[in-house]
Every structure is written in structure tokens, then in C-alpha cells.
Amino acid sequence: MTYKASVLIPAYNEADRIGDTIKGMKDITEIDEIIVVNDGSTDDTVEKAKKAGAKIVNMKNNLGKGTALKEGLKYVKNDIIVFLDADIGLTSREVKKLLLPVINNEADVTVAKFPKINIKSGFGVVKKLAKKGVKALTGCEFESALSGQRAFKKEVLEGIKKFHKGYGIEVGMTIDILKKGYKIKEVEVNMTHAVTLRDIKGFIHRGRQFFDILKVLLYKSIKKD
Numbered sequence: 722m723t724y725k726a727s728v729l730i731p732a733y734n735e736a737d738r739i740g741d742t743i744k745g746m747k748d749i750t751e752i753d754e755i756i757v758v759n760d761g762s763t764d765d766t767v768e769k770a771k772k773a774g775a776k777i778v779n780m781k782n783n784l785g786k787g788t789a790l791k792e793g794l795k796y797v798k799n800d801i802i803v804f805l806d807a808d809i810g811l812t813s814r815e816v817k818k819l820l821l822p823v824i825n826n827e828a829d830v831t832v833a834k835f836p837k838i839n840i841k842s843g844f845g846v847v848k849k850l851a852k853k854g855v856k857a858l859t860g861c862e863f864e865s866a867l868s869g870q871r872a873f874k875k876e877v878l879e880g881i882k883k884f885h886k887g888y889g890i891e892v893g894m895t896i897d898i899l900k901k902g903y904k905i906k907e908v909e910v911n912m913t914h915a916v917t918l919r920d921i922k923g924f925i926h927r928g929r930q931f932f933d934i935l936k937v938l939l940y941k942s943i944k945k946d
Contacts, residue, residue: 724824726872727754727797728805728816730775731789735807736764742805743773745813751820757807758793760784766807786869787884794878802878806869808914815910819872828906829877830898833870835912847930851892854938859899865907866895867930877903888930889937896941 728746732739739757746752757770761783770777778793790804801823803816819831851866869891880901885893898905 724751724801725753725799726751726801726803726820726824727756727799728752728803729756729758729790729793729797730770730805730807731758731760731786731793732762732766732770732807733760733783733789734762734764734766736762736766736769738808738810739766740769740773741810742807742813743770743775745809745811746816747774749814749817749820751801751817751824752803754798756793756796758789760786760789785886786888787886787890790890791884797875800875801872802875803872804869806914809870809912810914812910812912812914815912816870816872818908818910819870822906822908823872823874827904829874829903830905831872831908832865832895832905833868833910833912834865834907835868835910835914847927847934850931850938851934854892854934855895855899858896858938858941861899863895863899863905863907866892870910870912877901885933885937885940887933887936889933892934893937893941896937 743755755775756778757775758778759767760780767777778796780789780792805813805816819833822828822831848867855861855863855866877898881894881897884890
């Protein structure tokens with residue numbers, strides 16, 4: 722059987738990079754559908770995405786990544802689904818490394834493990850929180866809980882009850898997948914995305930990440946689902 726994949730890209734004001742993110746996948750034969758979920762963008766994200774060949778799902782308001790992905794899932798046609806961030810540019814060509822283990826039934830889910838970068842950005846606090854939270858709630862060591870680059874068998878996504886809002890979606894999803902006993906594999910990729918620097922904007926971003934992830938971890942520890 723020949724498997725094909727659908728790619729979902731949630732995007733909010735990503736006009737500068739969305740075109741390259743889509744173009745980077747043009748020669749990946751396993752992908753026959755790219756859907757950009759426009760999460761209330763106010764720039765020309767939609768026009769750039771259309772020009773690059775993507776289908777568009779429009780949301781009137783900016784409701785966040787989790788809501789955007791959940792909405793996009795209503796429109797996919799394939800049994801293998803990829804989530805990608807809009808800002809990875811031409812390094813999206815590396816997505817094939819995520820696809821093959823799922824297509825070959827070596828894993829139910831793959832998650833991109835990015836290379837270390839030399840630029841000083843964050844202080845690692847958010848990453849440590851995510852890693853320790855996943856370990857505490859599942860017993861599993863997992864390095865890439867924050868990564869938004871993932872490939873899934875559709876059945877895995879159908880079994881996830883809650884798509885958390887904000888920056889906690891990936892951590893919540895990782896915990897759910899591990900608890901359900903699915904085989905999840907971290908895959909090293911040569912992807913890059915926009916770096917959050919050590920400036921005021923960066924501190925605000927990481928603060929939001931930290932508290933969103935903390936809320937998800939507290940929810941999971943209480944709900945036990």
C-alpha cells in the first residue's frame with residue numbers, strides 16, 4: 722500500500738517565511754496535501770501560502786495553535802498527518818525524515834529533534850520544565866517535548882481528547898501519546914526556526930511558554946487522563 726501524508730501548518734502573521742516553508746516540501750512525493758490554517762493573521766500570510774500552493778482554512782480570530790490544529794484536522798484526507806510550524810522555512814524539506822518511520826510502521830508518532838544552535842537564546846528553563854514534567858507524568862525520558870514538528874498515524878490523533886491552548890499543546894500531546902502506549906520516536910533533523918533572543922520580547926515569550934506548560938502539567942496531574 723502506498724501511503725500519502727497531509728501537512729497541517731498553523732500560521733499567525735508568518736508572511737515572511739510561510740512561502741519557503743511550503744516550497745521546501747515540493748519534491749516530497751509522500752506529501753500530496755498541505756493545509757495552512759490561518760489563525761486570524763493580519764498580514765498577507767494567506768496570499769503567500771496560496772501562491773506557494775497550499776490549501777487554506779481561515780479562522781476569523783487568533784485563537785491559538787491548539788485550536789487551529791484541531792480545526793485543520795477536519796479537512797485532512799490522509800491517514801498520515803504532519804504538524805509543522807510556519808517559520809521553519811526551506812528546512813521543511815527535512816520532514817521526510819519524520820514521515821518514513823511512520824510510513825514504514827516503525828513508529829506511531831515521530832517528533833523532530835533539532836540540532837543545538839550557537840546563538841544564545843533562552844536559559845533552558847522552559848525545556849527543563851517540559852522534560853521533567855513529561856518524565857514525572859509518564860516515566861519516560863523525552864528530549865523534544867516542545868517540538869512542533871511531528872508526524873502521526875491518524876488514529877493517534879483521533880484518540881487525543883484535548884488539544885490544549887497556548888504553548889502547552891505539544892507537551893500535553895506528548896504525555897497523552899506516551900500514556901496510551903503508542904510508539905513515539907525522536908528523529909534528528911537539520912531544521913531551523915525563528916530564534917527567540919534574550920531581549921524583552923524573548924523574555925515575554927518564554928514567560929508565556931513556561932506558564933502555559935505549567936498549566937498543562939498541573940491539569941494532567943489532576944485529571945489523570
